[in-house]
Amino acid sequence: MSERDRFERLRLIRSPRIGPVSYRQLLARFGSAGEALRAIPDLAARGGGKASVADAGAVEREIAATRALGARYLLMGDVDYPVLLDQMEGAPPALIVRGDVGLAAKACIAMVGARNASAAACRFARSLAQDLGQRGAVVVSGLARGIDTEAHRGSIDSGTIGVIASGIDIVFPPENRDLQAQVGNQGLLVTEHPPGVQPLARHFPARNRIIAGLALGTVVVEAAPKSGSLITARLAGEAGREVMAVPGSPLDPRAQGCNSLIREGAILIQNGADIMEAIGGFDPRMVRQGSFDFIGEPVSSDVAERERTAVIALLGPAAVAVDEVIRLSGLSPAVVQTVLLELELAGGLERQAGGRVSLR
Template sequence: MDTTAAPASDLFPPLERASPDAPGDDELLALLALVDAGGATASRRALLEATGSAAAALALGPLGWREARLTDAQQARLRRPDAARLDAHRAWLDTPGRRLVGWCDPDYPPQLKRSPSPPLALFVVGEPARLWHPTVAVIGSRAATPAGRENAARFADAFARAGFAVGSGLAAGIDAAAHRAALDRGALTIAVLGTGPDVAYPPGNRDLHARIATEGVLVSEHPPGTGPRREHFPSRNRILAGLSLGVVVIEAAERSGALITARLAAEAGREVFALPGSIHNPLARGCHRLIRDGATLVETHSEVTAALANPALELASNLRGRLATPIQHHGVAGLSSSAAARPEGLEGSVWDAIGDDPVGIDTLALRTGLTPAALSSMLLAMELDGRIVTQHGRYYRVR
């Protein structure tokens, strides 16, 4: 029996890389094959950690896969990959602004990596470095009351003004209200999907899905074309919890996906907050249950941002390590800021390129000669420092 696997490049015809910062074609194909193998992720993550790359993991062949405790079904999928399916995924990723961020990718969000059962890889629409941004998840019922939607929008707008990204699951009700409020503020919103990154669900959120794809970040562990499946939404919730520093539950029934997300957030060591409500509102019972179980009762957004100040500083330190530049200050409201000072080194060149007028990342790339991915990481660090702000995809100096 042949116990070796053909390199990923032998399975498909050559394809140009989507961008200078995208993984090489052989690595991308190998990672897609590992994702497509399906099943539990723990053994595949361990395989990647042991080998250091998806291409090396694929090259081990059946003997190595068996030693890594991949199931028979996973090994069968790796031996006989669905070439047409993987080629379609690769073609989707060839469009600028789309990335597959694998477990070994330096852009894999560190806070997600430290959470229980993190995904093997993330399909991302938008800049992956923005997933490092300090994020507050705002979640709740799909059948929210008007007051609940107003509270979601009010809290999300306040978090955006304080410098946090707003995360949610792009569901109807509370999720949609939170996403829209962040977008209307010109701030970052991150939507974690239970479908493929190209599938808008529910269909009524199609326009919101498209807007987030342009102005925020869409993220999913499922390949393009994956439709809604009941079992995908609880697993979606663990990613949202893992990406966030804290979770705010606005309205929730006693049995709801929001409570699952809150439980997963607590298990991941994240802060859980809940808004109290009327004893006559069935959508307040889930929040009251969370409070009885130890969640923090909150009435204002400042109670949340104050509690998350230290985790936000830790995340900024992680980003500085990623960029190999010294940690200075942090731009989240309530923390110290070095607003108007020109940074040194390469960030100083980016500061000069921004100039006095708002500018988009494509123009900055032309002015600096840097790739959009490299620029995005530096811009995020400068935003965390409080030196710049971003609104509607354009960057401004803080004066």
């Protein structure tokens, strides 16, 4: 991949309304990011709106700032882009990383849990992370308070990956400043956001998909119902990864999430041996290498107005599966995906988890 192509791909990623799905579709249809950038205004016009592309100067400044921080980019299609993450729905087209990228190629286990974790859970998480490190595994977590912090502390010497919901130069929570620096120096620090981006609430669910995507399985140590940790576990399960949980007292609300996961089929975990046994049947060599040739959703270069009208008529503010739109419309997947892409670029469509879409 030439430097020019890398620059244009990053510019495409940073353009308004370009998400992971539309990024893949545009590359699949036009063959290069440069051609895709030139086509965006016309595609948006067909969708009934206007669209602009990222300013080249702004992208150049982002690249300079990233390099000044001692970080670098991993673009989808790079040979060292994490293979397991590539399999996740909505995997980020670009990562900014600092540290040892080779850690992501090892057997990774995600460990997540409550921010207001009990002292006993924190102690157990730290011990469990140490145990996993001694068994050759790399621990992935989110550098949050509580369980995340202890998971990183327990695995910092053996290998840990911290995924953050902000720019790589931003520390959150502030008390983890030294720990985040240590992860970047001794382990691997990962984000999908440019330098300077603050950790907004909407960034955390997106961060969770990266945590789940990097790992063969996710362990929840302590979590209340409806917590972010359970989102990570759900994403792991949807991706076909192992979901594991540490049981807790039914009298402690912080254990209800884990106990519910176990009741629903998650593997009960008591030590590192249990985790390694759970992931023992997963062979990473069986994972496809799809991103290297940018296999994307089928798109068409020509859509009749009656076809566009038929697709739009099936959409509304309530999310619907794209497969359902294809079935009800009777149109080819290529035509439906093209109409959705045009609407998205025009600002009229929102993509949601599980391959669903809705009108804005």
